[in-house]
Amino acid sequence: MSTGKLDTEVRQSQIAQAALSLIASHGLKGLSIARIARKVGIVPSAIYRHFKNKEEMLDAILHHIQKRLLDNIDIVCNETLEPLDQLRRLLMYHVKLIRENQGILRIIFSEDFCHGHPKRKGRVYDIILNYLNNVDKIIIQGQQEGKIRRDIGPATISLMFLGIIQPAAILWHISDGKFDVTRHAEKAWKTFSECLIMK
Amino acid sequence: MSTGKLDTEVRQSQIAQAALSLIASHGLKGLSIARIARKVGIVPSAIYRHFKNKEEMLDAILHHIQKRLLDNIDIVCNETLEPLDQLRRLLMYHVKLIRENQGILRIIFSEDFCHGHPKRKGRVYDIILNYLNNVDKIIIQGQQEGKIRRDIGPATISLMFLGIIQPAAILWHISDGKFDVTRHAEKAWKTFSECLIMK
DNA sequence: CATTAATGTGAATAGTGATTCACATGAGAA
DNA sequence: TTCTCATGTGAATCACTATTCACATTAATG
Known part of the structure; x- marks a missing residue:
């Protein structure tokens, strides 16, 4: 949204970082695709552009x-x-x-x-x-x-x-x-x- | 089922023990009421007879x-x-x-x-x-x-x-x-x- | 400029989670 | 025996999950 489109490598890195930080704050149980997406600033389904699952x-x-x-x-x-x-x-x-x-x-x-x-x-x-x-x-x-x-x-x-x-x-x-x-x-x-x- | 009805104190202890053991084998994410119930040998809703939540x-x-x-x-x-x-x-x-x-x-x-x-x-x-x-x-x-x-x-x-x-x-x-x-x-x-x- | 491939979106699906509720059962008290 | 209360059951509910898909948008390329 604010950032526009980014290379998949950049996104992958952003996603991994966001996930690691969410694990810290919400635990593994609280690590949902939706939350990661929100943190990165994209929509949940967009995660699947960068990771198979x-x-x-x-x-x-x-x-x-x-x-x-x-x-x-x-x-x-x-x-x-x-x-x-x-x-x-x-x-x-x-x-x-x-x-x-x-x-x-x-x-x-x-x-x-x-x-x-x-x-x-x-x-x-x-x-x-x-x-x-x-x-x-x-x-x-x-x-x-x-x-x-x-x-x-x-x-x-x-x-x-x-x-x-x-x-x-x-x-x-x-x-x-x-x-x-x-x-x-x-x-x-x-x-x-x-x-x-x-x- | 096999055990019939048991005192709530006995059940509470059984449930806690089952839960701790399930955490070891399946992690906290895998710790569901359903699984605990199955391990204890009762039905999920029965858990709520012994714990508020x-x-x-x-x-x-x-x-x-x-x-x-x-x-x-x-x-x-x-x-x-x-x-x-x-x-x-x-x-x-x-x-x-x-x-x-x-x-x-x-x-x-x-x-x-x-x-x-x-x-x-x-x-x-x-x-x-x-x-x-x-x-x-x-x-x-x-x-x-x-x-x-x-x-x-x-x-x-x-x-x-x-x-x-x-x-x-x-x-x-x-x-x-x-x-x-x-x-x-x-x-x-x-x-x-x-x-x-x-x- | 037009095309195209990569990336982003929103809605839909199917599964699973905790929790509730109306009802059933059984063991002990009267 | 009958009554009663604690315990157990199965179905239903609601929230949330991962994942998919048809479509939109953007960036770069020819």
Whole structure:
């Protein structure tokens, strides 16, 4: 209406973004084609010009999430070469990503998103593993450089790393933003990194 | 049908249990009155003999969860008086609880469950805070006894404590049980507790 | 300018959801 | 036994869902 006609790629991206944001505000149950369309500023049936059906659209959201996660890895790797620094920064970028996109955690946790779609469930799994593998790489690098202790496996460390933010993120979103994730992340990182440093 | 008529308290309990189990297997979106009724063995409209509406029934589930969480605290406090031991055991009981009741994490993360019901959202928040407060108490006890370092706040520690399991639990349930949560919990606990001990 | 393919629209369809209601049944009290 | 109330039933209602289709509009292309 206000925007006129747009390329299908632009629309696909708009739709995925709108959907992710609606998942954050209304949950997966509240994610209807009608609502997405309203948010994008088009009519429900127009969604089908850009996606075969709702399923295909949900897959697009997944792709979007994967991209955002891996972008963060790239960013920190370009900002610094120091593994511990990379981790600290990644932590903060992750907090930012989660804060700006609450839908991500919901998708990962919900059975709704994957139920009856083992293929999609597998993709969610792959996305997480892929992200963790990248964190692993940073850790291994740190271990090789003698900056991170070598008596813990990288996989354990990277999962614990995610664990710094995860529960805090829950509190943050359940408390309607009252809980201060960033502050917790900083404090927890202080303890965690201290624990990681090779003595 | 097969069971005949039952007391409303019995039915309420049956219904809540069926609902929680359906959330685990079909997600919140798949949690319909019809499905619950079928699982319990009655007709959809019969649900309304025992709950005013669906909302009231969801509240019953919350109560059930809260009880299970606090039960674990009681159990570990009765099993041992050693704070670090209590934490380790709590970790394992928590893993067990999450494993047996995947629905719990889903409820906590889903906006569906609380959307448009600030009161219920507040209750979920309270349940978590309450649980964390109990973990805090254990930690404070440990700090007073000189067994846990005092330079980190108990609240930070208790959240990090939950963080040991959270991401692993996600992997476990997304991987259809392939990921070994217990193993990760043990390894992570080793590192974490070492980091907690007062030097 | 005229054409065409891509994109947007509004109405219609078919399914499913929660909820209500008039009625049926059964178990225990009188 | 008979009465009564709690519980169970089946049909009906209303809102909302995804999806389709015939048609309108726009942007770019020849």
